[in-house]
Amino acid sequence: MARRHITLKDPSRFKDPAGLTWERYIALQARERERYLAERAAIPADALAFRSVSPRYLERAVEQFANNFFPEEAATRYIATAAARAPFEELKRCCLFQLADEQRHMEMDRDVFERAGIAERDWLPAWEQPGTTCRFFRHVLELDDPIEILVKANFVAEGAAGPATFAVLADGAEARGDLLSAVNHRARVRDETRHISYARALVKALIDEDPSNLEVVQRWQDESLQLFVEVAKGGARRAWWDGFLASYYKIALPLGLRPSPLG
């Protein structure tokens, strides 16, 4: 029978790559918030009220806003589960720092929805329609194994939706006059990079400790990527999907993982 749960028997194999302590993290959070508020304060009032974008942009952007807001809301919840159940302190601390990050990202995305004047009753339907990342995040929210959560959400999903994806989203929003979304994406990516790197350190430690853990991580990768296939919209988002897989495989293949059979 395939193993469902793996853990690090020797926690000293895992070190937070960012080397954060509570003191350093709190200073970093405060600096990030200050920088974000300064960048947002520099946005002209017209753009901040979404009067500088076309009505057509707003109509199409609701799905994108939902694909920003709800994953951040989900992340705030699943990383709280991972923190509560983390098997050792160093990992628990990384999860708690991330919890504070994700909560801030969720606030930024709520602000976009509100300033764009989109009624709250329209947010969830935009997220639940086919072709969004909803299926993946609802799956993660059902998990209670902290290692499985971190592998699927941080290593696979954040690793795939990595810095390149957010740069594309930021540039696209900016080109269409949506300066607030651009500032948000650039702020979130500075944190996501840290979330990916501690998950990568965890996966590497798991495989180094016991090479048979690789097969469990492989299965979690296969399950996760399969849940994202529908977001590619049958080829309509080919460039996005290719970039998504490429940025994930760039970190995963060197650890011995194989491309997933996707269908």
Ligand SMILES: [Fe+2]
């Ligand atoms: Fe986030």
Ligand SMILES: [Fe+2]
């Ligand atoms: Fe994150």
